[in-house]
Amino acid sequence: MNSKSIIETKTNYRWQCRRGMLELDLLLNNFVDKKVDSLDEKQIQSFDMLLSYPDQALLDLLLGNSVSSDSEISKLVSQIRSTPLS
Amino acid sequence: MSSIERRQFDTLIIGAGGGGLRASLQLAEADLSVAVVSKVFPTRSHTVAAQGGMNAALANVLPDNWHWHMFDTVKGSDYLGDQDAIEYMCRAAPKAVYELEHFGVPFSRLDNGKIYQRAFGGQSQNFGGDQAARTCAAADRTGHAILHSLYQQNIRAKTHFFDEYFAVDLLKDGEGRVLGALVFNIHDGQIVIIEAKTTLIATGGAGQLFKTTTNALINTGDGLGMAMRAGIPLQDMEFFQFHPTGIAGRGMLITEGARGEGGYLVNGDGERLMERYAPKAKDLASRDVVSRAISIEIKEGRGCGPKKDHVLLKLDHLGEDVIQKRLPGIRQTCITFLGLDPAESPIPVFPTAHYTMGGIPTNRYGQVVVPVKDTPEEPVAGLYAAGECACVSVHGGNRLGGNSLLDILVFGRAAANHIIEYLKENKYHKVIDEDIVSNAVQRAKRFDLNSEPSPGGDEVKETVAVLRKELKQVMEDHCSVFRDKQFLIEGVDKVEQLCDRMKNVKIDDQSYTFNTAKVEAFELENLMACALATIHSALAREESRGAHSRIDFPDRDDKSWMRHSLYSFENGLDYKPVRTKPLSVESFPPKPRVY
Structure with missing residues (x-):
């Protein structure tokens, strides 16, 4: 990505990561801050897909209450969960 | 000015949580044109985070009636709640639950098929007697179930949604009538003037005021700021609820349901601390009582951990099965954010900012009311508020667990019903002067x-x-x-x-x-x-x-202070009396609040 599109993508993501629950705000924004620049196109598609999920489904995935049958989503969820919280 | 888009609706609703969506549904079903403006996608509103449930005296588990619920709410409010609004809410509660059931909310069930009800803090039978079980829940995701059901019903009823639009300021004419709001599209920055015969503010609370909070980032008190800039005072804002059991250092909520299911707090000496502060209700005493107890234990050196800066919430004695079945969400929250399993180890907790009891002053019809000369509560023409941003006031000095979902549903609906009546008398849009629009655009x-x-x-x-x-x-x-x-x-x-x-x-x-x-x-x-x-x-x-x-000033002073605070930019502080007269029953006079 060029620098302009990275900034646009980040601000767009920052808004999509504004959710109804503090837990999601923390996990998702932490991931956007630290990792989103290094995602490849396939991972970005998975992240977009993940962000389209309802909050409760997202919470269940990110807290490990449920596991996605989509292996790409599943990998991304592990990545989000393993990004240390600041 | 010609480039500014203008849209007209019967009602503009700002905020798409449970309060806003309950109101919009009622209005859309009455064939009115309704716009709902939300800065985030509606099902990402903070209602989704309400884990615990919703109070209603259904008496499915233990004996109950609305009058006991009313007593508990008045007592819980520390006698600052308005008793007419509290009676209205408690009487309307069972109907509100059945309506939700009808909208598709999957409430948890008892073996006999009736709606399951759990015990929550501050609930009693027979006006302060034994613990009651009054909270209806859809597992630990009641808010999510309610919000999604209401959203689906609104789509069916053809409510018009402005998703990811931010409302900046109300539009008010020289006579004080509210005529809509200026909003802008977060995607492209385009301003839209929404002209409305009636406007309902339902923007939720302001938990982001505090560093440690359970609230999502979106809870920035937008409607409250908007109201203040329109010259409307905010009521009882000094009353902010701190939830006793936030995860220490992070803020995330561990639901009161955890104590309802048998969890209890211990201090650094391993003592069950609530037995000293609330001998009868113990860990299920009202939230402010438990929060203060934890703060005192820590202040007096009986905290836990190397810094003695928290206490522990014990759940491990409940067994893995009960925790997994009744409290799965909090188990995973602890594993993710603390790296510990509450089925094995206690949870470090500390009071965390949770709920804005104060807000935009309204009467029980949801009309925003302000003092005008000698009248303490004069309605502002065309303006309504409901839910956490409003102060109706059913929670007074302290909200009981399970009463906030009830509040948004009962008063979202009540406001919509009043709007329907108001619109019968006020059929036409008022003309908005170009000056009002151009000032608003300039200010944006x-x-x-x-x-x-x-x-x-x-x-x-x-x-x-x-x-x-x-x-x-x-x-x-x-x-x-x-x-x-x-x-x-x-x-x-x-x-x-x-x-x-x-x-x-x-x-x-x-x-x-x-x-x-x-x-x-x-x-x-x-x-x-x-x-x-x-x-x-x-x-x-x-x-x-x-x-x-x-x-x-450690004591309550009913003689000087049993009154509501009002604060505005223009006049600073002002006060108005508490409405102590209920609708049909005797008043509950102030008594010492012992649990």
Whole structure:
């Protein structure tokens, strides 16, 4: 990505990561801050897909209450969960 | 001005949580044109986070009736709640639950097929007797179930949604009527003037005022700031609920349901601390009582951990099966954020900012009311508020668990019903003068880089991130669980300085595409207004009542202070009486609040 599109993508993501629950705000924004620049196109598609999920489904995935049958989503969820919280 | 888009609706609703969506559904089903403006996608509203449930005296598990529920709510409010509104809410509660069932909310069931009800803090049978079980829940995701059901029903009823639009300011004419709002599209920055015969504010609370909070980032008190800028005072803002069991250091909520299911708090000596503070109700005493108990234990050196800065919530004795079945969400929260399993180890907890009891003053029909000359509660024509942003006031000095979902549903519906009646008498749009629109458009540019410095502001440029961090720290340090005069005076001074510095905020990002920096500036401005109202009201109230706890005035003072605070930019502090007369039953006179 060029620098302009990275900034646009980040601000767009920052808004999509504004959710109804503090837990999601923390996990998702932490991931956007630290990792989103290094995602490849396939991972970005998975992240977009993940962000389209309802909050409760997202919470269940990110807290490990449920596991996605989509292996790409599943990998991304592990990545989000393993990004240390600041 | 011709380039500004203008849209007309019977009703504009700002906010798409449970209160806004319950109201919009009622209005859309009455064949009115309804616009719902939400800064996030509606099902990402904070209602989704309400884990615990919703109170209604259904008597499915233990004997119950609405009058006991009313008593508990009045007592829980520390006698600051308005008893007419409380009676109305408690009587309407069973119907509100059945309506939700009809909309598709999957309430948890008992073996006999009836709706399961769990015990929550502050609930009693027979006016202060044995523990009651009054909270209806859809597992630990009641808010999510309610929000999604209401959203689906609104789609079916053809409510018009403006998703990811931010409402900046109300439009008000010279006679004080509210005629809609200026909003902008977060995606492309385009301004839209929404003209409405009636406007309902349902923007939720302001938990982001504090550094440690259970609230999502979106809870920035937008409707409260908007109301204050329109000259409407905020009521009882000194009453902010601190939930006793937030995860220490992080803020996330561990639902009261965990104590309802048998969890209890222990201090650094391994003692069940609540037995000393509330011999009867113990861990299920009212939230303010439990929060203060935890703070005292820590202050007196009986905290847990190396820094003795928290206490522990024990659940491990309940067994893995009960925890997994009844409290799966909190188990995973602990594993993810703390790396511990509550089925094996206790959870470190500390009081965390949770709920705004105060807000925009309304009557029980949801009409926004303000003092005019000798009348304490004169309705503002065309303006309504419901839910956490409103102060109706059913929660008074302290909200009971399970009463907030009830509040949004009962008063979202009540406001809509009043709007339906109001529109029968007020059929036509009032003409909005071009001046009102052009002023609003000009004001919407107040944080733009090229705009004129605000009067009183100097030339030093300030950033949103720095000011927000400072504000949250000041509120946490000076206006938290325990308060005293000296600390509050210093806090008022600091908040006023921050408000002055807010005038110098300019946004570098001038793009129109997803300009979230601009949204964050408006949000911070709203938080500043809330902070000012909160800390001024807290300094002035020289007593301890509900969540407002003054070290220097430890007792409740009904003679001087059984009254509602009102704070406005124009007039500072003012007061109005509590409505102590219910609709059909005897008043509950103030008594010492013992649990």
